[in-house]
Amino acid sequence: MTEELKNIIESLLFVADSPLSPDRIRKILPHAEFSGIKQAIDQLCDEYESRKGGFTLTEVAGGFQFRTRPEYSEWIKRLIQPHPTRLSKAALETLAIIAYRQPIIRSDIEHIRGVDSGGIIRTLMERKLVRILGRKEIPGRPLIYATTKQFLELFNLKDLKDLPTPREIEALTDTK
Amino acid sequence: MSNDIYKVKLDNIFEGPMDLLIHLIQKNKVDIYDIPIALITDQYLAYLEWIESMNIDLAGDFLVMAATLTYIKSRMLLPVHDDEKDEEDPRTEITRPLIEYLQIKSVAEKLADRKIFGEHIFARTPCKADLSEESDKLYIHVGLFELMEAFKNIFDTLSPEHRVDFSEDRMSIKDRITEIIEILEEKGSVIFCDLFPEESAKSMLVVTFLAILEMVRLNLLRIVQHTPTGVIRLFYI
Numbered sequence: 001m002t003e004e005l006k007n008i009i010e011s012l013l014f015v016a017d018s019p020l021s022p023d024r025i026r027k028i029l030p031h032a033e034f035s036g037i038k039q040a041i042d043q044l045c046d047e048y049e050s051r052k053g054g055f056t057l058t059e060v061a062g063g064f065q066f067r068t069r070p071e072y073s074e075w076i077k078r079l080i081q082p083h084p085t086r087l088s089k090a091a092l093e094t095l096a097i098i099a100y101r102q103p104i105i106r107s108d109i110e111h112i113r114g115v116d117s118g119g120i121i122r123t124l125m126e127r128k129l130v131r132i133l134g135r136k137e138i139p140g141r142p143l144i145y146a147t148t149k150q151f152l153e154l155f156n157l158k159d160l161k162d163l164p165t166p167r168e169i170e171a172l173t174d175t176k
Numbered sequence: 177m178s179n180d181i182y183k184v185k186l187d188n189i190f191e192g193p194m195d196l197l198i199h200l201i202q203k204n205k206v207d208i209y210d211i212p213i214a215l216i217t218d219q220y221l222a223y224l225e226w227i228e229s230m231n232i233d234l235a236g237d238f239l240v241m242a243a244t245l246t247y248i249k250s251r252m253l254l255p256v257h258d259d260e261k262d263e264e265d266p267r268t269e270i271t272r273p274l275i276e277y278l279q280i281k282s283v284a285e286k287l288a289d290r291k292i293f294g295e296h297i298f299a300r301t302p303c304k305a306d307l308s309e310e311s312d313k314l315y316i317h318v319g320l321f322e323l324m325e326a327f328k329n330i331f332d333t334l335s336p337e338h339r340v341d342f343s344e345d346r347m348s349i350k351d352r353i354t355e356i357i358e359i360l361e362e363k364g365s366v367i368f369c370d371l372f373p374e375e376s377a378k379s380m381l382v383v384t385f386l387a388i389l390e391m392v393r394l395n396l397l398r399i400v401q402h403t404p405t406g407v408i409r410l411f412y413i
Contacts, residue, residue, distance in 0.1 A: 017301065058297075070296040082294050089284070096284040112276055115192035115237050125395060132394065135354065155290050156297060164286035166279040 005032055006040040013044070019063030019153065061152035062159055094120045095129060095151070099163060102146040103133050109145070121145065129154065193241035194277045196223060197270070208274060211267055213252050217245040244270060322401065323368075326408055327385050330372045334381075347380060352387035357396070360412035368399075368408035 012028065013020055022037050029037065041057070041064055048057045048066075058067040068076060076082075087095065094117050097109050110117050124130040129151045133144040147160070157163060200219050206212055224242055251266040265271075291297050359366055371384050388410065391397040398411040 014300075060293075065299050067293070068298045070291045073296045073298070076298050080298075082298070087288075092284040092288055093280055096280050096287055099287075100280070100283060112273065112280060113192060114194040114241065114273075114277070128395065132396065141354070154293050155287055156293055157290075164283055164290075167282040 002036065002040065005029070005036055006043060009037065009040050010044055013057065013064060013066060016065070019061050019065040021063040024063070058156070059158045060156055061149045067156070088120075091120050091123060095124055095147070098124070098130055098145050099147050099151065099160070100166070102160075103144045104146075105136050105142040105144055107142065193238045194274065196220065196238070197241065197274060198278065201274075208271060208278075211271065213245065213249050213267055217242075217249045220245055323388075323399065323408070326368055327372075327381070330369060331378075331381060333374065334376075334378070347383050349383055349387045349390060352383050353391055353396075356384075356387055356391065356410075357412070360397075360410070365409050365411045368410060371410075 008029065009025055012025060022034065022041065025037050025041075026032065026034055045057045045059070045064070048055070053069075054072055055066050055068045057064055060067070090113075093113060094109060097112050098104055098121075101108065101112075106117065106121060109121070121130060125132075127150075128148055130145050131148045133146045135141040136144050151157075152159065152162075197216070197220065200216050200223075201208055201211065204212070204215065204219075206216075221242060224238060227238075248266045248269060256263070293299070356366075356371065359371075368388075371388070372381055376384075388397065388399075392399065396413060398413055399408060400411065401408045
C-alpha cells in the first residue's frame with residue numbers, strides 16, 4: 001500500500017500546476033493517513049535528491065513541486081522564453097519590508113523607507129506578490145498589506161519562516 | 177563648501193533621504209552608532225542646496241530629514257546636566273531608523289540573490305486545456321464593455337424621479353469597496369445586479385460601479401459570466 005500511495009502522490013505532483021500541500025493531497029486521498037502522506041513525500045524528496053537528476057521535489061510555499069536544478073537554467077532558457085519577474089531595487093526593498101513586517105500598513109512602510117511607496121506597492125500588487133489583508137481599525141482605516149503565495153513561489157521559499165535572516169549592522173563602512 | 181565633492185554623485189540617484197544619509201555616513205567612514213551629527217548635517221544640507229541649484233524639485237521627504245538633522249544637531253549643542261544624564265542620545269532618533277533601513281536593504285539583497293523561480297528554477301507547466309476543462313468552459317470572462325452594458329441596463333430601469341435625486345449623504349468609493357468586501361467575505365460571491373438595488377440614487381450607482389472597477393484593478397475581484405447574456409457574478413479573490 002505504501003508503495004502504491006507513494007506512486008499516487010508522485011503522479012499527483014507530476015500533473016499539478018502549482019505546489020501541492022499535504023492537506024490538498026489528503027483531500028484527494030481521504031483514506032490515507034496524514035503521517036503516511038508526509039512520509040511518502042519525504043521519501044520521494046530523498047529519492048529525487050539522491051538521483052541527482054535535472055530536477056528535484058522542492059518544498060515551496062507550503063507545498064511540494066518538481067522544480068529544475070538552478071544549474072540547468074541556461075539550457076531551459078533556450079527551450080522556453082521565460083518572462084522573469086525583474087524587480088527594481090526600490091521594489092525589492094518595499095517587498096522585503098512587507099515580507100518581514102507583515103501585516104503592515106502603507107504609512108509604516110513609508111516610515112522605514114523614508115519615501116512615498118504607493119506606486120511601488122501597486123506594482124507589487126499587480127504582480128501578485130503583495131495582497132490586501134483588510135483594513136486597520138484606526139482613523140482613516142488604512143489598508144493592511146501582506147505577501148502572497150506567489151511571493152514564496154518566486155523566491156523559492158518554503159514559508160515565511162524560511163526568509164533569510166537580516167544581517168547585524170555593525171560598521172556601516174563595510175556594507176556596500 | 178566646494179561643489180566638487182558632490183559632483184561625482186551625478187549618476188547616483190538617491191531615492192530618498194535615507195539613501196543619501198547612508199551614502200554620507202559611508203563616504204565619511206564614520207560609525208553609525210556614533211554619527212558626527214554636525215558634519216553629516218552640514219554635508220546633507222550642502223547636498224540639498226546643490227540639488228536645488230540644479231533646479232530639481234526637492235521632495236518634501238528630503239526637507240523633513242533636514243529638519244530632523246538640524247533639530248538633533250541643536251539638541252547635541254545643549255549642555256547636559258547631571259540630572260539629565262540618563263536621557264537618550266538625541267541621535268537615536270535617526271540611528272534607529274537608519275539601522276532598520278540597513279537591515280531591510282540587506283535582506284532585500286539576500287532575496288535578490290536567491291534562485292528565482294522563472295529565472296534560475298523552472299517547473300512543468302501542464303497544458304491548462306487538458307486539465308481544467310470545466311473551470312474554463314463554465315465561465316467566459318467579461319470585458320469592460322459587457323460590464324458597462326450591464327450597468328446601462330440597470331441605469332435604464334431606474335425610475336425617472338430617482339434621476340433627479342440630489343442626495344446629501346454621499347458615499348465614497350473607498351467606503352463602497354469596504355461594503356462590497358464585507359458582502360463578499362460573507363457570501364464569497366455576489367451577482368452584479370444585486371449590488372445595484374432599484375431604489376438606489378444615481379450617485380450610488382456610479383460609486384458602486386467605480387468601486388467594482390477599482391477592486392478589479394486591485395486584484396480583489398474576479399468577474400465571470402456563464403453565457404454571453406447570462407448573470408454576471410463577482411468572486412472574491
